[in-house]
Amino acid sequence: MNAVLKSKAEGRAPGEEIVKAEGISKYFDVSPPWLNRVLEGKPRTVLHAVDDVSFTIRRGETLSLVGESGCGKSTVARVLVGLYAPTKGRVEFFGRDLAEMNTAAGRNLRQKLQMIFQDPYASLNPRWRVAEIVAEPLKAHGLMSDPGQVTARVDELLGLVRLSPADKVKYPHQFSGGQRQRISIARALATNPEFLVCDEPTSALDVSVQAQVLNLMKDLQRDLGLTYLFISHNLAVVRHISDRVGVMYLGRIVELAPKAKLFASPRHPYTRMLLDAIPDLDMTGRARTPVAGEVPNPLNPPPGCTFHPRCPHASERCKREAPVLKFHRRIGEEVLVACHAVEDDRIG
Amino acid sequence: MTAPLLEVRNLRVEFPTRRGTLLAVDDVSFSIAPGEVLGVVGESGAGKSLTGAAVIGLLEPPGRIARGEVKLAGLRIDNLPPDEMRKVRGREIGAIFQDPLTSLNPLYTVGQQLTETITTHLHVSQQQARARAVELLAATGIPAPERRIDHYPHQFSGGMRQRVVIALALAADPKLVIADEPTTALDVSIQAQIIQLLKRLCREKQTAVMLITHDMGVIAETADRVAVMYAGRIAEIGPVADVIHRPRHPYTGGLMGSIPSMEHEAERLAQIEGGMPRLTEIPPGCAFHPRCEKAFDRCSRERPELMPAGASQAACWLHDASGGKAAA
Numbered sequence: 001m002n003a004v005l006k007s008k009a010e011g012r013a014p015g016e017e018i019v020k021a022e023g024i025s026k027y028f029d030v031s032p033p034w035l036n037r038v039l040e041g042k043p044r045t046v047l048h049a050v051d052d053v054s055f056t057i058r059r060g061e062t063l064s065l066v067g068e069s070g071c072g073k074s075t076v077a078r079v080l081v082g083l084y085a086p087t088k089g090r091v092e093f094f095g096r097d098l099a100e101m102n103t104a105a106g107r108n109l110r111q112k113l114q115m116i117f118q119d120p121y122a123s124l125n126p127r128w129r130v131a132e133i134v135a136e137p138l139k140a141h142g143l144m145s146d147p148g149q150v151t152a153r154v155d156e157l158l159g160l161v162r163l164s165p166a167d168k169v170k171y172p173h174q175f176s177g178g179q180r181q182r183i184s185i186a187r188a189l190a191t192n193p194e195f196l197v198c199d200e201p202t203s204a205l206d207v208s209v210q211a212q213v214l215n216l217m218k219d220l221q222r223d224l225g226l227t228y229l230f231i232s233h234n235l236a237v238v239r240h241i242s243d244r245v246g247v248m249y250l251g252r253i254v255e256l257a258p259k260a261k262l263f264a265s266p267r268h269p270y271t272r273m274l275l276d277a278i279p280d281l282d283m284t285g286r287a288r289t290p291v292a293g294e295v296p297n298p299l300n301p302p303p304g305c306t307f308h309p310r311c312p313h314a315s316e317r318c319k320r321e322a323p324v325l326k327f328h329r330r331i332g333e334e335v336l337v338a339c340h341a342v343e344d345d346r347i348g
Numbered sequence: 349m350t351a352p353l354l355e356v357r358n359l360r361v362e363f364p365t366r367r368g369t370l371l372a373v374d375d376v377s378f379s380i381a382p383g384e385v386l387g388v389v390g391e392s393g394a395g396k397s398l399t400g401a402a403v404i405g406l407l408e409p410p411g412r413i414a415r416g417e418v419k420l421a422g423l424r425i426d427n428l429p430p431d432e433m434r435k436v437r438g439r440e441i442g443a444i445f446q447d448p449l450t451s452l453n454p455l456y457t458v459g460q461q462l463t464e465t466i467t468t469h470l471h472v473s474q475q476q477a478r479a480r481a482v483e484l485l486a487a488t489g490i491p492a493p494e495r496r497i498d499h500y501p502h503q504f505s506g507g508m509r510q511r512v513v514i515a516l517a518l519a520a521d522p523k524l525v526i527a528d529e530p531t532t533a534l535d536v537s538i539q540a541q542i543i544q545l546l547k548r549l550c551r552e553k554q555t556a557v558m559l560i561t562h563d564m565g566v567i568a569e570t571a572d573r574v575a576v577m578y579a580g581r582i583a584e585i586g587p588v589a590d591v592i593h594r595p596r597h598p599y600t601g602g603l604m605g606s607i608p609s610m611e612h613e614a615e616r617l618a619q620i621e622g623g624m625p626r627l628t629e630i631p632p633g634c635a636f637h638p639r640c641e642k643a644f645d646r647c648s649r650e651r652p653e654l655m656p657a658g659a660s661q662a663a664c665w666l667h668d669a670s671g672g673k674a675a676a
Contacts, residue, residue: 211606279565
């Protein structure tokens with residue numbers, strides 16, 4: 001059925017960096033209206049949703065960004081697909097600047113990256129039949145016009161996500177949450193993309209349905225050679241799906257490491273705290289480490305390392321100076337940590 | 349064994365619609381002992397929240413209790429007139445809901461809301477009520493309660509708001525707390541704090557808890573016993589460790605396998621094909637049989653009731669000792 005796609009997947013060079021985010025920041029102006037600023041003397045306020053985030057994603061791998069609400073993970077996803085223009089920094093995709101995407105020449109760039117959204121109830125047009133929904137990217141990009149060809153492609157896509165071709169005459173409301181999420185995956189795959197940005201694709205689903213969608217996503221990655229950026233707040237899901245994991249806190253990546261290393265030996269105090277906080281099924285009856293404090297208001301983040309008010313290892317330096325995400329010789333090549341305590345050898 | 353505090357017998361919740369009557373909760377029975385935490389888990393549409401709403405008398409019309417009874421400390425509460433029920437609610441049964449922002453009135457300070465609840469249910473003066481409100485806020489771990497009591501809900505963060513909701517639920521020292529997804533709207537690091545708080549307060553006061561959630565992890569660390577619901581019925585009920593580690597119903601087994609684990613690496617997650625049936629198309633016999641790998645012909649004909657299976661009870665013909673089929 002997808003012999004063409006398969007051979008294409010095999011022909012791809014492994015390990016080539018296809019996505020490169022360099023110091024991307026996204027600020028939102030959330031100032032009060034002009035009149036209030038003038039009359040009440042209120043200052044301009046700028047929300048630093050994402051601050052100086054850099055990473056690369058290699059072909060065929062899954063990078064996950066994980067963090068609590070308001071840490072900026074979804075903003076990164078939106079910058080990466082071009083829904084937001086970054087305030088600073090740039091995103092390179094196959095060596096080309098993502099900003100080109102809005103020009104005529106950049107159209108074929110856009111075909112190669114697609115997005116899957118969190119809420120399959122809001123991301124499908126309720127007045128369209130499945131066939132129209134899945135075929136829309138084909139028409140929007142002018143890839144196919146012959147109705148017979150389009151129908152064949154829609155059938156093929158529905159087969160890929162384990163739906164029946166007979167489903168294409170139905171409307172979204174006739175499907176369950178998990179099936180709807182499959183429809184949005186089919187739509188995302190229509191243009192033969194290489195890179196999918198998945199923003200909490202299973203958060204709205206029940207666990208048994210989540211398992212179906214996660215398994216499907218892994219199968220598709222293997223069969224089509226897809227590359228994923230996976231956004232989630234669920235560490236267990238992230239552990240299941242990713243190759244590398246970035247942990248975000250208040251707009252910055254605090255630790256970026258291969259999955260096995262991150263979960264076996266977390267370095268940043270925030271990562272440790274997050275891992276301690278997860279309820280585990282094997283821990284029946286045993287108490288987990290309670291976590292102190294809450295995420296501060298992102299409009300008024302603490303100075304220095306933004307985690308220092310909650311950190312058991314905070315020193316004077318942490319209160320003054322923001323740590324940079326970097327390699328530490330002691331820890332090894334692949335692990336990036338932004339922490340003074342790790343740098344000063346105060347914690348392992 | 350002590351007499352159960354809450355006893356639910358053959359509860360049936362119906363929704364009459366133009367196209368016929370929908371059975372949302374079908375013949376559900378369970379009990380909770382004083383000081384015990386019963387977890388109720390299930391996927392969306394399993395009827396777990398409706399069971400909770402039926403117990404507390406907050407079913408949204410046209411939903412109604414069609415059969416069965418709910419007894420609190422030996423007295424029936426399902427047929428009380430609304431005025432009487434309102435006194436039970438708050439005084440005898442406290443409720444904690446998912447979204448702390450919608451359970452609090454944005455126009456009143458948390459102090460006003462707490463003292464109102466306290467003076468409604470307990471015979472105390474305004475000053476005593478306020479002192480008790482400060483005490484409750486302190487007990488739920490809110491820093492500087494004397495000052496925070498005069499703040500409005502929007503001045504609290506999500507985790508702090510859920511603490512206020514817990515304080516409200518416990519204001520009149522209820523015997524039973526119904527917590528419907530109390531941590532679902534919160535971030536993981538806050539979830540742990542809230543769960544521990546709820547557990548500690550209820551243990552101190554010997555409050556029984558009905559904890560409704562879809563999160564097996566929360567159940568694992570909080571509950572004493574668990575009821576797993578599927579399509580409006582209890583599929584399995586038993587001690588928490590048994591249900592999690594030795595599931596007796598194939599649905600519980602599938603559900604446990606589909607949760608990504610932090611401990612073991614798996615290439616693929618166990619997968620239950622299909623989804624929970626809609627209320628309009630619940631299959632005959634065991635509602636799970638079309639998705640069940642172990643189903644045999646009896647499953648599609650006869651509906652299994654809960655029967656003993658190890659330390660638990662499961663509604664599954666695999667455990668029928670008399671049926672000739674060996675228990676799994």
